[in-house]
Amino acid sequence: MAILVDTETRLVVQGLTGSEGRFHGLRNRAYGTHVVAGVTPGKGGQDVDGIPVFDTVDSAVSSTGANTSMIVVPAAFAADAIYEAVDAGVDTIVCITEGVPAHDMLRIHAYLHARGVIMVGPNCPGALSPGKANVGIIPAEIFREGSVGLVSRSGTLTYQIGHELTQLGLGSSTIVGIGGDPVVGSSFVEVLALFEGDTQTEQVVMVGEIGGDEEEKAAAFIEGEMSKPVVAYIAGFTAPPGKTMGHAGAIISGSAGTAQAKKDALEARGIRVGVTPTETAHLVAELIRA
Numbered sequence: 001m002a003i004l005v006d007t008e009t010r011l012v013v014q015g016l017t018g019s020e021g022r023f024h025g026l027r028n029r030a031y032g033t034h035v036v037a038g039v040t041p042g043k044g045g046q047d048v049d050g051i052p053v054f055d056t057v058d059s060a061v062s063s064t065g066a067n068t069s070m071i072v073v074p075a076a077f078a079a080d081a082i083y084e085a086v087d088a089g090v091d092t093i094v095c096i097t098e099g100v101p102a103h104d105m106l107r108i109h110a111y112l113h114a115r116g117v118i119m120v121g122p123n124c125p126g127a128l129s130p131g132k133a134n135v136g137i138i139p140a141e142i143f144r145e146g147s148v149g150l151v152s153r154s155g156t157l158t159y160q161i162g163h164e165l166t167q168l169g170l171g172s173s174t175i176v177g178i179g180g181d182p183v184v185g186s187s188f189v190e191v192l193a194l195f196e197g198d199t200q201t202e203q204v205v206m207v208g209e210i211g212g213d214e215e216e217k218a219a220a221f222i223e224g225e226m227s228k229p230v231v232a233y234i235a236g237f238t239a240p241p242g243k244t245m246g247h248a249g250a251i252i253s254g255s256a257g258t259a260q261a262k263k264d265a266l267e268a269r270g271i272r273v274g275v276t277p278t279e280t281a282h283l284v285a286e287l288i289r290a
Helices: 019-031 057-064 075-087 102-114 155-167 188-196 214-225 259-267 277-289
Strands: 010-014 034-039 051-054 068-071 092-095 118-120 126-129 133-136 145-152 172-177 203-209 230-235 272-274
Touching (some): 010 019, 010 057, 019 034, 019 068, 034 057, 057 075, 068 075, 102 118, 145 277, 155 230, 259 272
Parallel strands (some): 145 203, 203 230
Antiparallel strands (some): 126 133
């Protein structure tokens, strides 16, 4: 099985004719993802290396049966692109775009959830189900298929831990980068719930970072709702208070949002937390081989 993206994914790339959209859309197709359409207003009727381009997402969905959208458009147009994908009937949205205003995302979040649409991002690397589909910018070649689900706020740490797992001979069911902005489409809790219901996933790695309280919420959910073992890693133990570290959401305010506070909340509920990405991967290996 897998979550979010799989062999049934039919992908429309919003922004396919741009340099980033073209590069990653074609990479996704080369991996085996069914990239069935692109959308760029005013360029309908063209194609990108054989992928038909439409003026609207609605026409792309009607013509190709697209059920998933990857949004690679400038931040000024991203909110409209998300609304357009939802209104066209797309089930899953992956928004790669960085810099979507938080107040726009608050409205988008409510709009998505009212209609049952799943979105990861913005400011995220996407979702990969090894051997099935890649939607986004994740370097798929460093992952292998297996039973470990991986959900992360950090793209680069996702890649590093995925590589560590591969080096240990372990594979992943699905890798999900939820994005590092203060407001994103899907939370840790929502993705963990999907992993809990996935037959392929047997263990889960959660990669958090400083800022906010999503990891603390996830700790409570894991304790109360999950039967599958979860191992965590938190980035940012040396981050100074009040300074943004990489992501817009990675900032400590007062005593809230510190890496230590998150680690303590997880460990208080019996969730093992690795000190480094390497140790985190080895903790997963211990679970599997126990």
